Each structure stands twice: as structure tokens, then as C-alpha cells.
Amino acid sequence: MNTKVESQSPSAAFDVFKYVLAAGLVVAGLLGYYLLTNLATPLRVVGLLVSLALAAGVFLLTSKGRDTREFFAESRFEIRKVVWPTREETQRTTLIILVVVVIISLLLGLMDFLISSGVRFLLGA
Secondary structure (H helix, E strand, O other): OOOOOOOOOHHHHHHHHHHHHHHHHHHHHHHHHHHOOOOOHHHHHHHHHHHHHHHHHHHHOOHHHHHHHHHHHHHHHHHHHOOOOOHHHHHHHHHHHHHHHHHHHHHHHHHHHHHHHHHHHHHOO
16 A cells, blocks of 8 residues: 655755745845835845845755756756857847838738728718
8 A cells, every 4th residue: 555644854844944034034134124224225235135145045955945956957058058049140030020010010000090991981070
């Protein structure tokens, strides 16, 4: 018989503590930024950034943080495989898109003019 026991391991319970600690650091940084108005703004910004960096560091020590780091590492690996267009290809494609947008907007404007003229004619205005 294959049963799955839903109990938290000690590391999972400690992860919950780390999540709470990270959230507390974020809240403390935000409260410090908004409540310590007697300090200079650059000092408050530095305090906020430090608290956010500490919160990110605590989060990265959890199992979800390890998964997040792995995801970003794999994403960077996949981005290296992308074949990016050259400058000329990008300029050519941009020009084509601009021309198509102008043509379609002119067609829509013409259709709007014809429909509104037809409605005005039917209403006798």
C-alpha cells in the first residue's frame, strides 16, 4: 500500500520561519522608509534597499529560493541559445511594421469616413 504522509519535515518548518522573517524584513524596511521622515531621503532609501536585500537573501536560503535560483540559471542558459536579429534586420522589420500600421490606419480612417457619411445620408443630416 502506497500512502503519502503529509507531514512537514524539520527543514520545511524552518522554511516557514524563513518566509516569515523575509516578509518581516520587507515590512520593516517599508515602515522605516515611511515612518522615519526625520532622516534624509538617501539614508531612508539605503535602509529600504538593505532590508530588501536581506529579505531576498533569507528567501534564497529556502527550498523555494533554491528552485528560484535554479530557474534563473536555466533561463540564462536558454537565453544564450537565442539567435538575436542583426541591427539591419531589426531596422528593416521596424520599417515594415510602421508602413503596415500607417496603411491600416488609413484604411480604417477611410472606412470610418464612408460609414459615417452613409449614416449621415440615411439620417438626412
